[in-house]
Amino acid sequence: MMENEPPVFSQSPYQRPISLPSLSLIQVFFVAIFSAILGSVFTLSFLGIFSKEKKSLAPAIAAVKSSSSLTLDSFPSPIISSRTFPTSPQQSVSRKPLTTAVSNHDRVAIKQNSFVPQNHPQSWLNSLKFAESVEGELLAPTKTKSARANSSSVKYFPTFPAKSRKSDLQIAKKFTAIQAPISTAYFLAQNQHQVKPETDIESTLTNEREEVKLSLNDVVFLVVENNRNIKNAYLDRIIARQNLAVAEDKFVPNFTPRVSLSVEENESRSLTTNNREFNLGTDFAVKIPTGADIQLEWNALRRSTAENRIDLLESIAQNRINQTLELSFTQPLLKDFGININRASIEIARIEEQVDFLQLKNTLIETITSAIQTYRSLVQAQEQVKIQQLSLERAKRQLEITQALIEAGRLARIELVQNQTDIASREVSLLNAQRNLANARLNLLQILDIEGDLQIIAAEISETVGENVNLDYKQLWQQALANDPEYLQAIYAVEIEKLNVLLAENNQRWDLDLQLSYGIDADNLAENNTDLRAGLSFTREFGNLELEQAVERSKIDLEKSENNLREIRENLGIDLQDRIRDVEISLRQVELARRFRELAEERLENEREKLRLGVPGTRLIDIINFENDLVEARNAELNAKIDYLNALTSLQQTVGITLEVWEIELEEN
Structure with a gap:
């Protein structure tokens, strides 16, 4: 082998040239006719598609040539095919046909953030009903691509065959909801689940939080039920009602019962003494609107005394019962006199x-x-x-x-x-x-x-x-x-x-009171005694400037x-x-x-x-x-x-x- 010659590699069976079999004249004739027919079909199909696309772009091209401005209506509107979207393995819901022309493409580009509620008064896409319901959720983009330089991203929505399949339903359930800035309230009202913001501006201010839609009536109800100032005001009402109850109890009689029992034992070298006392009594007091105070006091005392003399071997027992009853009446005549006071x-x-x-x-x-x-x-x-x-x-x-x-x-x-x-x-x-x-x-x-x-x-x-x-x-x-x-x-x-x-002014008056009292003292070992008293009480404080x-x-x-x-x-x-x-x-x-x-x-x-x-x-x-x-x-x-x-x-x-x-x-x- 010479030095300048390139190395020679052995050819594999897959690298060897393939030799075409020789064809007869008749076979060549039929192949030519078939190729001509196939080329005609492809040519006609290409011309038809081209004419259709050219026709759809005609308004935009004419607008560019005839004017110095364009409007949104000059461009072809984004279209979604009117097909059936699966809702469940056994049931499917047909989408409503659109008012615009229907495209045969399986994927249609929709501009990002152009989703507006259908009933929005400012909606420029209110004729497009592309947010169809699938199992209670909206269709969402499967992927996002850049359309061209200096243009916003576009989203692609898939279409499904008329017959629902279980696999299609599973794919539809995996879609997440579209988040568009102008349709947040509308979207949440229809779906009621968390939404992730898609725009950078919105994502800086909102987080994934539970969203609740409230009406004005709901707000009024919640503020009455939950506001702490209102709760504190209701608590103050409880105190005010108690204060009123205490004040209105002024002329209600007060009854105070008393019960006492005592035992006493004294021992000496020759004498043992046992004393037992049982006391039962009650106090009754009432104030009447004229300012008078009425008091009734009753007391009953039973005393038992037992003496045992050890040297004389004798015992002496004595029981004594004493009752007292006292009724007093005090009526102011100057100060604190009168119903109004x-x-x-x-x-x-x-x-x-x-x-x-x-x-x-x-x-x-x-x-x-x-x-x-x-x-x-x-x-x-x-x-x-x-x-x-x-x-x-x-x-x-x-x-x-x-x-x-x-x-x-x-x-x-x-x-x-x-x-x-x-x-x-x-x-x-x-x-x-x-x-x-x-x-x-x-x-x-x-x-x-x-x-x-x-x-x-x-x-x-x-x-x-x-x-x-x-x-x-x-x-x-x-x-x-x-x-x-x-x-x-x-x-x-x-x-x-x-x-x-x-x-x-009442506190400035003199104290002049009429006092009456009656008492009874009854004893089983002595005579009964009665006591009746009446008098006037007068007091006056001088030199106190606080009253004036x-x-x-x-x-x-x-x-x-x-x-x-x-x-x-x-x-x-x-x-x-x-x-x-x-x-x-x-x-x-x-x-x-x-x-x-x-x-x-x-x-x-x-x-x-x-x-x-x-x-x-x-x-x-x-x-x-x-x-x-x-x-x-x-x-x-x-x-x-x-x-x-x-x-x-x-x-x-x-x-x-x-x-x-x-x-x-x-x-x-």
């Missing part, structure tokens, strides 16, 4: 119990009002997140349109900077809205006093705006005077101070409480006028905000149409500004509705009819 403490206790009841009512009204407004803040935060998400989606669609125009040569590539800046700004706004949403949830959890690891989802507000609202000042004023807890407490405070003045000070203080407190009552009455009238005016103005603001939003939508659509038609002077920056104006208009309309409902709730609180509106009965006992 003696019943003043009871009246004060009853008024204080009513004040405590009003405090409980006021606590309930304030807490319920605060819970309602906090719940509406949660609804407001949720809607603001939806608005920001819709705005972000529109900005992303506008970026795609701009990219298409740039590729068509209708716009300069520098125009992408404005769209990208707008998208970044809207992502920041979305992050702030989601942060406000998390804070609103925590605030509601705090006032409800329930577990802090729950993620509350507020249901849609079903309250109507501007219907069945009574704003007549005279009727509302009369209701406020009869129901407002603060005003009623001020009235009771004046009554208490009047009684305090009466008691202070107490009178002056009570009068000043009475005057201050009357001034406070007038102040509260005037403030109640002013507050009522303010609440009525707030309701009227907020209702007008709702109408103006709705009109502002409609005009903003119309102006934005007009500007987009001008850009599509290529009207001179139409700029992309104007569309971005009008888009910002539309977001502001929608937020203004949302804020106006929430402000109106809160103003109506504040009016109910001022009038004092919050419990009646929510049909909450509060019993005094």
